Amino acid sequence: MMKNLLITNVTIVPMTAEESFIQNGYIFIESDVIKDVGHTPHPPHLKEQAKIIDGEGMVAIPGLINGHTHTPMSILRGYADDFPLMDWLKKMWAVEDRMTEEDIYWSSMLSMVEMIKSGTTTFCDMYYGMDRIAIGVEKSGMRALLSQGIIEGDSGGEELLTETVEFVRNWDKSANQRIHALLSPHAPYTCSPSLIEKMVEQAHILDCSIHTHLAETREEINIISERHGDTPIALMEKIGLFTRHVVAAHGVYLTDEEIDILKRRQVGLIHNPKSNMKLASGVAPIAQMLDKGVTIGIGTDGAASNNTLDMFEEMRFASLMQKVSLEDPMALPAYETLKMGTSRGAAALNIVDQVGTIEAGKKADITLIDFRKAHLSPVNDVVSHLIYSAKASDVAYTIVDGSVLMNNGKLTTIDEEEVTWHIEKIKNNLL
Ligand SMILES: [Zn+2]
Structure with a gap:
């Protein structure tokens, strides 16, 4: 089964070096691994091999890492x-x-x-x-x-x-x-x-x-x-x-x-x-x-x-x-x-050989943030906005190991209503 992904027209903050932004780029993911990262246009053959996510107006960062919880x-x-x-x-x-x-x-x-x-x-x-x-x-x-x-x-x-x-x-x-x-x-x-x-x-x-x-x-x-x-x-x-x-x-x-x-x-x-x-x-x-x-x-x-x-x-x-x-x-x-x-x-966390940057060879853990919001406008500085202005609700796609866990705001692996139903019941019993 083909599980490849192509993210197009996206601003990429790869976190490999401070100046290395890609204003309008693409990310090609083969199965669970990032295969190619580059400037638009992407090689045309990639389109036939993958499901496409249009990253227009979005910023791609390496998936966020919660180091202690x-x-x-x-x-x-x-x-x-x-x-x-x-x-x-x-x-x-x-x-x-x-x-x-x-x-x-x-x-x-x-x-x-x-x-x-x-x-x-x-x-x-x-x-x-x-x-x-x-x-x-x-x-x-x-x-x-x-x-x-x-x-x-x-x-x-x-x-x-x-x-x-x-x-x-x-x-x-x-x-x-x-x-x-x-x-x-x-x-x-x-x-x-x-x-x-x-x-x-x-x-x-x-x-x-x-x-x-x-x-x-x-x-x-x-x-x-x-x-x-x-x-x-x-x-x-x-x-x-x-x-x-x-x-x-x-x-x-x-x-x-x-x-x-x-x-x-x-x-x-x-x-x-x-x-x-x-x-x-x-x-x-x-x-x-x-x-x-x-x-x-x-x-x-x-x-x-x-x-x-x-x-x-x-x-x-x-x-x-x-x-x-x-x-x-x-x-x-x-x-x-x-x-x-x-x-x-x-x-x-000693997993930097696997994740933490957007570059070829790393596992495909990527977060896409929708910047088409009043509180993220104008885009004077992408990284400044990510730290000082962005909210959790601006996240549109969350990808782990090449799988899209949230697809344009919708969870794909967990039924949120089922979870909150159980939580309400547990709360009533426990607290
Ligand atoms: Zn603790």
């Missing part, structure tokens, strides 16, 4: 706002204890609906009940890095670790390589150093990355200092966490030495500006870390602390937050920010 938490959107992190976490955990696998499935599908509609093609998820989420990812067609988050309770984490190792064995590189499975100690304040050491050992055996929360709040810094006489990142360095590739969410409170560790160890740091603002966690030193060469992506965190999964908003907040906190309007400019949502985000 907890998809089932969408069921808790607006459930407990305006609390400090540790109190908020207790409220979340009380409900999460009662969630069934079905609840987790439909809540994560709700997140996938929102992400596809807002142009996100890849997400990095940490939760429990991951088998059900992986089934959802298979169905939705999205690309995902999935990890079973381990919070070490009184029972110890050994049993959970056995389960999560099983998860990685079952799911890593499945769904045409769209699914990557990771190991995930939730945070240094919810897992003991000895458990984290065991997880690192397993990650070496499984050859997988590790996803965790690090240095999120001042309170975390105090807890780790009291328990271990160290800062979170120095402690993780000592116990060998960074001997694997690590995706670390937050990084709000960091010393210069810790930033050096993140750089030296090539940690993928994920910035979650809206969550950090809403939970009043603090301002991550993003501009300073970028200067030092740390690899940084952007994530929404869960919808209970955001309260959307909209990467356009997230990128905008990232840029504005650096500017106001540093009193420097030149801090985190538009192109740098878009990189964090695309190519650099892919590098942070």
